[in-house]
Amino acid sequence: MMWKEKYRVGVGLIDSQHIELFSRLSNFIQIVQNENDWDEKLDEVKETMAFMQEYVVFHFDDEEKYMEQIDYPHIELHKKIHKDFKDSINDYVNLLQEGGFTEDKIQELGAKLMTWLIMHVGKMDQQIGEYVKEKGGQA
Amino acid sequence: MKAEYINSFYSATQDVFKLMLDLDVERGKLDVVEGLISSKEANVILGVTGDLKGSILFSFTKSMTLEMVKIMAGMEMNEIDNFVSSALGEVANIVGGNAITNLTEYNYTCDIVPPQVIIGEYRSLSMANEKALVISMNTDIGEFSVSIFLTEK
Numbered sequence: 001m002m003w004k005e006k007y008r009v010g011v012g013l014i015d016s017q018h019i020e021l022f023s024r025l026s027n028f029i030q031i032v033q034n035e036n037d038w039d040e041k042l043d044e045v046k047e048t049m050a051f052m053q054e055y056v057v058f059h060f061d062d063e064e065k066y067m068e069q070i071d072y073p074h075i076e077l078h079k080k081i082h083k084d085f086k087d088s089i090n091d092y093v094n095l096l097q098e099g100g101f102t103e104d105k106i107q108e109l110g111a112k113l114m115t116w117l118i119m120h121v122g123k124m125d126q127q128i129g130e131y132v133k134e135k136g137g138q139a
Numbered sequence: 140m141k142a143e144y145i146n147s148f149y150s151a152t153q154d155v156f157k158l159m160l161d162l163d164v165e166r167g168k169l170d171v172v173e174g175l176i177s178s179k180e181a182n183v184i185l186g187v188t189g190d191l192k193g194s195i196l197f198s199f200t201k202s203m204t205l206e207m208v209k210i211m212a213g214m215e216m217n218e219i220d221n222f223v224s225s226a227l228g229e230v231a232n233i234v235g236g237n238a239i240t241n242l243t244e245y246n247y248t249c250d251i252v253p254p255q256v257i258i259g260e261y262r263s264l265s266m267a268n269e270k271a272l273v274i275s276m277n278t279d280i281g282e283f284s285v286s287i288f289l290t291e292k
Contacts (some may be wrong), residue, residue: 002213004161029212033222036176084290104221111225114211122158 002026002114007121009129014066017059018121024052025117029110039101045106052113053089060086063125072131081124085116143245144289145169145274149193151237152276152285159230160210160291167275167282173265177272180204182261183217183231186252191242193289195269196261197231203281210280219258226252 003022008015012106028048031041087113090108099105149166156162175184177198185195185251199207205216207230208223235251242249271288 002211026213028221030214033214033216033220052269063200107220107222108225111229115226115229115233118159118211 002029007020007118009121009125011129013067013123013130014063014128017062018125021052021055021059021117022121024055025046025110025113028052029114032087032103032106032110042101046101049106051110053093056089057086063128067128070128070132070135072128074127074131078124080119085120089113097116142240142249143233144191145272147241147245148234148238148285148287149274149276151234151241153235155230155237156278159233160207162210162278162280165277167277170273170275171270172273172286173270175261175288177284177286179260179283180258181224182226182254182257182259184257184261185229185231185291187235187239187249188200188252188291189249190247191249191289192292193287194263195231195235195238195288196286197234197262197283198261198286199227200281203278203283203284206280223257224258228256239254 002025003019007018007022009018024036028045029049031044034041064079064082066072067078072078092112096105096109149164150217153164153278154259156164156179175194175196176260177196179198183197185197187195192215201219204219204227208216208226211226232251232254235254239251249266269288269290271286273283273284275282
């Protein structure tokens, strides 16, 4: 289980999507890391990767809408960081499509996604919850 | 070697290890060595440019590396494959990024070059005559070291 309770922001919708995101990434990494033959599992790898890519966009959109609703003061920076992340993932996927989906490159992508997500949810997103609490709202 | 460099890297390591790995980091002994050398199995080099120039070397044992990635991924890791080494490189990269931010408080403006992960013993010959400072750090899952080799412009 990759998700930890300390990653909870305190906003129901955001937390449930984060849990889903961690679960999808965990599933992706499990498939990448299992002992099966690479050629055999490549289709599954591509499928879960596409699934996750889509979910990231869906979640970022919802989180950004929520930040607008609550007049979150750091929304522009947060949106920029989301955009930079989406761009870097797209660049990666393009590279993979051009150069081939090798096991090494997919493992590298899995590691980058994992560390980014832990840092982003564990640190940056927590500030949204802190803001809501400060404003006296139930987070 | 100034205390500011050591403090910047030590506190960045503490913050990132707590956040990403739920680990408390305590500082152990300090050593001065010639060049950047590691006998541990997993090493990450970060280049530093700007007001300070040089390299930072993070050195971990194989068992600690596997345990660190297990804590993040929530699953057993059996060998240092590209997933494990990339994750280790990213953690060091994030520590480096935070350390660079800490250094701005002492008026040093620097950048870091993307990490290079080296599996196996590491020995840099290019700076054989220079001195590096090695900070040993202890955690519940093992001991690792951060070697700092920086010179002011």
